[in-house]
Amino acid sequence: MRSALVVGVVMFGVAGSGLFKRAEVPPPPLDAPLPTAKPYGLAKPPFGTVSSTSCAAASCHGGGKLDTPRSEYSTWAATAFTNRKLYDPHSTAYRVLFNDDSVRIGKLLGIKEPHKEALCLKCHSTEGVKPEEAMSEGVGCTACHGPADKWLDVHMLPEWKTLSNETKYTDYGFVPGKNLVARMTNCVTCHVGDADREVNHDLIAAGHPRLAFEYTRFQFNPTYRHHWDEVMPQPDFEVRAWTVGQAVTLRAATDLLRVRAERAAAGDTKTPWPEFSGLSCYACHQSVTGGDVGRDAAHPRRPAGVPGWELWSNAAAGVAAELCPDAFPGVAPPGLRELAALRKLMQKRSPDPKAVAVRAKRAVAELDAWLAALQTAQDKGQMPPLALAAPRRFAHALAANALSADRAMLADYDWDANSAHYLGAAAMYHASGGRANEPKWSGPIFGLANELDFPKRKSGERFDSPAGFGDAKRARVRDSFRELFDATSGR
Amino acid sequence: MIPNARTLAVAGAAAAAVLVWFGLQTRSPGAVTVPAPPGPPAGAAVPLHAAVGNTGCMSAACHGNSAAKALSGTFDASTWEGSGTCWAARDPHTRAYSLLTDKPMRPVRATAAQIMERMHSPVPATEDARCLACHSNPALAARDSKDPHVVALRQEGVGCESCHGNASGWLRPHTTWKADTKAEYAAAGMTPLFDVGDRAATCLGCHVGAPADPERGIAVRDMNHDMIAAGHPRLNFDFAEFHRELPKHWQEKERTASGPKPRGPEFDARLWLVGRVAQAEAACMLLASRADRAKAGDPRTPWPELAEFNCAACHHDLPEPWRSEPAARGDRPLGALKWQTIWPVTAGAEFGAVRPVVTAMQRARPAGYGEIGPLAHQSAAKLSELRQNLVGAADADLVSRSRQAFVGGVGGNPEWDTDGQVLWGLAALQRSRLIDRPAGEFDRAFDAVRRRDWASARPLLDALARP
Numbered sequence: 001m002r003s004a005l006v007v008g009v010v011m012f013g014v015a016g017s018g019l020f021k022r023a024e025v026p027p028p029p030l031d032a033p034l035p036t037a038k039p040y041g042l043a044k045p046p047f048g049t050v051s052s053t054s055c056a057a058a059s060c061h062g063g064g065k066l067d068t069p070r071s072e073y074s075t076w077a078a079t080a081f082t083n084r085k086l087y088d089p090h091s092t093a094y095r096v097l098f099n100d101d102s103v104r105i106g107k108l109l110g111i112k113e114p115h116k117e118a119l120c121l122k123c124h125s126t127e128g129v130k131p132e133e134a135m136s137e138g139v140g141c142t143a144c145h146g147p148a149d150k151w152l153d154v155h156m157l158p159e160w161k162t163l164s165n166e167t168k169y170t171d172y173g174f175v176p177g178k179n180l181v182a183r184m185t186n187c188v189t190c191h192v193g194d195a196d197r198e199v200n201h202d203l204i205a206a207g208h209p210r211l212a213f214e215y216t217r218f219q220f221n222p223t224y225r226h227h228w229d230e231v232m233p234q235p236d237f238e239v240r241a242w243t244v245g246q247a248v249t250l251r252a253a254t255d256l257l258r259v260r261a262e263r264a265a266a267g268d269t270k271t272p273w274p275e276f277s278g279l280s281c282y283a284c285h286q287s288v289t290g291g292d293v294g295r296d297a298a299h300p301r302r303p304a305g306v307p308g309w310e311l312w313s314n315a316a317a318g319v320a321a322e323l324c325p326d327a328f329p330g331v332a333p334p335g336l337r338e339l340a341a342l343r344k345l346m347q348k349r350s351p352d353p354k355a356v357a358v359r360a361k362r363a364v365a366e367l368d369a370w371l372a373a374l375q376t377a378q379d380k381g382q383m384p385p386l387a388l389a390a391p392r393r394f395a396h397a398l399a400a401n402a403l404s405a406d407r408a409m410l411a412d413y414d415w416d417a418n419s420a421h422y423l424g425a426a427a428m429y430h431a432s433g434g435r436a437n438e439p440k441w442s443g444p445i446f447g448l449a450n451e452l453d454f455p456k457r458k459s460g461e462r463f464d465s466p467a468g469f470g471d472a473k474r475a476r477v478r479d480s481f482r483e484l485f486d487a488t489s490g491r
Numbered sequence: 492m493i494p495n496a497r498t499l500a501v502a503g504a505a506a507a508a509v510l511v512w513f514g515l516q517t518r519s520p521g522a523v524t525v526p527a528p529p530g531p532p533a534g535a536a537v538p539l540h541a542a543v544g545n546t547g548c549m550s551a552a553c554h555g556n557s558a559a560k561a562l563s564g565t566f567d568a569s570t571w572e573g574s575g576t577c578w579a580a581r582d583p584h585t586r587a588y589s590l591l592t593d594k595p596m597r598p599v600r601a602t603a604a605q606i607m608e609r610m611h612s613p614v615p616a617t618e619d620a621r622c623l624a625c626h627s628n629p630a631l632a633a634r635d636s637k638d639p640h641v642v643a644l645r646q647e648g649v650g651c652e653s654c655h656g657n658a659s660g661w662l663r664p665h666t667t668w669k670a671d672t673k674a675e676y677a678a679a680g681m682t683p684l685f686d687v688g689d690r691a692a693t694c695l696g697c698h699v700g701a702p703a704d705p706e707r708g709i710a711v712r713d714m715n716h717d718m719i720a721a722g723h724p725r726l727n728f729d730f731a732e733f734h735r736e737l738p739k740h741w742q743e744k745e746r747t748a749s750g751p752k753p754r755g756p757e758f759d760a761r762l763w764l765v766g767r768v769a770q771a772e773a774a775c776m777l778l779a780s781r782a783d784r785a786k787a788g789d790p791r792t793p794w795p796e797l798a799e800f801n802c803a804a805c806h807h808d809l810p811e812p813w814r815s816e817p818a819a820r821g822d823r824p825l826g827a828l829k830w831q832t833i834w835p836v837t838a839g840a841e842f843g844a845v846r847p848v849v850t851a852m853q854r855a856r857p858a859g860y861g862e863i864g865p866l867a868h869q870s871a872a873k874l875s876e877l878r879q880n881l882v883g884a885a886d887a888d889l890v891s892r893s894r895q896a897f898v899g900g901v902g903g904n905p906e907w908d909t910d911g912q913v914l915w916g917l918a919a920l921q922r923s924r925l926i927d928r929p930a931g932e933f934d935r936a937f938d939a940v941r942r943r944d945w946a947s948a949r950p951l952l953d954a955l956a957r958p
Binding site for chain 2: 108109201202204205206207269270272276281284285286287288303304305306348349350463464465467
């Protein structure tokens with residue numbers, strides 16, 4: 001009985017993801033009613049803050065015993081007195097503004113001192129913290145946990161525990177990180193960007209790394225020293241974190257597009273349109289010799305010559321939407337029809353900023369409703385634990401979505417699109433316990449990692465692009481996704 | 492002759508008259524049916540700019556005689572008798588139309604069908620005026636693709652009239668012309684290809700692109716980034732180099748008032764410099780046309796048009812830090828795309844005519860179509876003037892100006908477009924005996940550029956350019 005149910009769900013997953021890829025639904029009318037639900041955590045709390053030193057007292061979070069409770073600050077700041085193989089990169093966010101790369105970027109952009117420039121400090125320091133404290137601060141406690149003026153004195157009192165997450169946020173400005181939607185909504189303000197801060201193509205051209213945020217990958221970066229323990233067990237955490245990450249990242253990218261389109265439509269000459277950083281980097285930055293372009297290795301529905309809009313956050317999000325009830329029981333899959341219409345608008349070489357602004361705003365409302373539902377589901381109380389097979393179902397749907405309907409080709413030749421699917425599958429591999437529990441997956445998972453990795457330069461330095469990601473590599477990526485598809489089917 | 496001319500003057504019967512005359516003159520038993528040219532414009536005495544077809548030129552008594560001498564590299568006063576034969580035997584333009592079909596006459600990386608499919612085109616390439624405008628006689632592109640006569644003419648590829656102009660107005664008179672003046676050519680609708688500036692402009696109509704020419708019935712010629720992305724090769728033209736490669740079906744001579752004069756050794760340098768200026772002129776005209784069409788909301792003209800920019804400005808692996816250094820960028824802002832490279836015209840300050848366009852297109856936000864249109868029109872007009880000056884410039888002047896382009900080295904940074912174009916220029920100068928370097932050095936330099944081995948290419952280029 002149970003296995004029949006699982007098979008049924010798997011079938012649904014496959015059919016569902018295929019449907020997401022192929023369905024040609026007409027765009028919803030622009031006056032169709034929109035959902036109004038919004039998650040909390042979007043607007044910045046209007047409260048003052050304190051610097052991290054206010055949290056670092058030995059009896060509070062500065063206990064000095066790394067990786068243990070009450071030593072969160074010590075763990076976070078560990079780079080000061082340990083080697084840098086395991087550390088929290090947020091603690092060095094400010095310091096990097098002095099390094100050679102930052103100086104060069106600043107020079108090229110005409111910025112004399114990046115560590116004093118608002119453009120850089122918006123993400124490389126903690127808002128509201130005095131500049132003289134910023135050195136030790138980096139992206140400090142309150143950058144993620146919320147401005148502390150109102151909650152600093154009360155968050156250790158017993159009454160604090162009785163407050164709802166929403167109240168903590170709305171009345172006190174505390175970001176309840178246990179709620180995945182609230183947590184990630186905060187991450188993406190820097191890691192994707194918002195109306196106030198963005199890494200645009202000018203900055204990237206000067207040498208700033210592109211942004212490519214995927215929550216589960218960032219969290220499980222082997223060099224990332226965590227100062228907390230996840231309360232949610234595996235595989236639940238990983239499956240839900242990936243799902244929420246897809247929704248939150250896509251919401252942020254869509255809202256950033258809305259902001260840019262509105263500025264361009266208003267005739268702001270400082271806003272380029274289309275903004276290249278919102279398009280797939282390697283659609284343009286790729287070798288165009290011979291069989292490198294990959295037109296014949298895949299069949300995306302974009303017309304030739306159109307760089308995909310935000311493939312990084314769009315490509316696999318359909319799977320998160322379709323399988324949403326598997327991760328958050330009771331949350332229906334969002335239709336995302338506004339988003340589909342927006343993608344279609346963006347599949348033009350010169351999208352109309354006015355039309356894009358209107359549609360993007362509607363797509364954000366649609367995504368907000370999805371986020372609100374995910375957020376409420378977690379805040380409502382204990383969710384039933386996920387079946388052990390849940391990650392497998394997700395991995396299967398991801399593999400299916402990465403391939404064409406007949407699985408003869410990749411669904412998309414773009415590096416971003418394939419990597420988004422790989423990262424999702426890797427998260428699921430991790431969730432299910434890795435090689436010990438899923439020995440058949442490890443071949444394709446590591447195969448994908450290998451093919452998608454950026455080549456190393458001779459000096460050992462990293463290369464900033466998937467140079468050489470040509471048809472031969474794409475064929476191996478396709479084979480790995482097929483292998484993963486087979487390895488995750490059945491049971 | 493006279494009755495025929497009278498007949499021609501009767502506008503309504505003109506088409507039939509040409510047909511009759513044509514049928515009589517060719518005496519070619521297997522002649523392809525020649526379609527009736529369209530009626531003449533109201534009030535015109537002679538139908539200008541109507542297509543006749545290659546067969547109108549190819550009779551044995553006209554241009555269809557033996558081409559043995561021309562094909563073996565000997566040119567004399569009789570070369571014209573076999574010019575059609577020479578074209579048919581060896582000219583790459585013969586294959587142009589076949590590339591639109593499923594039987595291309597040379598290997599292609601992407602077939603026309605593949606390209607059209609990737610562009611989501613509702614019609615095949617053989618029925619799309621944008622393709623036909625360069626893969627057959629441009630003046631037939633806009634005609635009805637269901638008309639078998641039109642199709643038969645198109646199948647001739649880029650034939651006689653594609654370059655020389657549609658022949659209805661000059662087919663007969665050109666046999667009696669003595670002075671061969673430009674005025675006579677213009678009145679009859681024949682392109683004065685003896686003027687190397689006009690010759691370059693004619694090639695560039697397809698090899699760069701051109702706005703529509705309604706008077707001559709020529710559709711817009713615009714091979715844009717959509718087509719390149721779908722698999723069409725990019726356009727990468729150098730007039731002097733392509734001219735050298737083309738099997739000649741004519742005797743090269745200068746038409747002076749006192750009669751024809753053989754070309755001097757400086758001719759290749761002249762072809763090169765005139766060609767570069769003409770190319771910039773053509774690029775400006777195409778840019779202006781793109782801007783005008785984008786402004787009019789033409790759905791097939793995106794803005795900005797990515798084919799306006801140097802391909803490698805985007806299509807390079809990351810990072811290539813030298814690209815953002817001021818030495819490589821000049822006054823171009825960070826992340827701004829380099830407008831197409833037409834070395835040395837777009838590189839140096841001495842070609843001031845094109846600067847406003849380069850500057851506007853290389854801003855952090857490229858100029859909008861409203862702004863760039865007038866700028867590009869102005870630059871094109873100035874470049875046209877410069878081109879005409881160079882065509883008539885004295886040998887000594889021309890030699891010094893073409894040599895001048897290389898003074899101070901080739902400059903800039905490793906970059907495929909620039910280095911390739913520099914090398915073609917140097918090769919033209921070598922042919923004109925303005926430089927004298929061993930052929931092996933050229934081979935090594937071309938090879939290094941092809942391999943994108945900049946470390947080897949740069950010193951080789953500098954050595955070749957040294958006075």
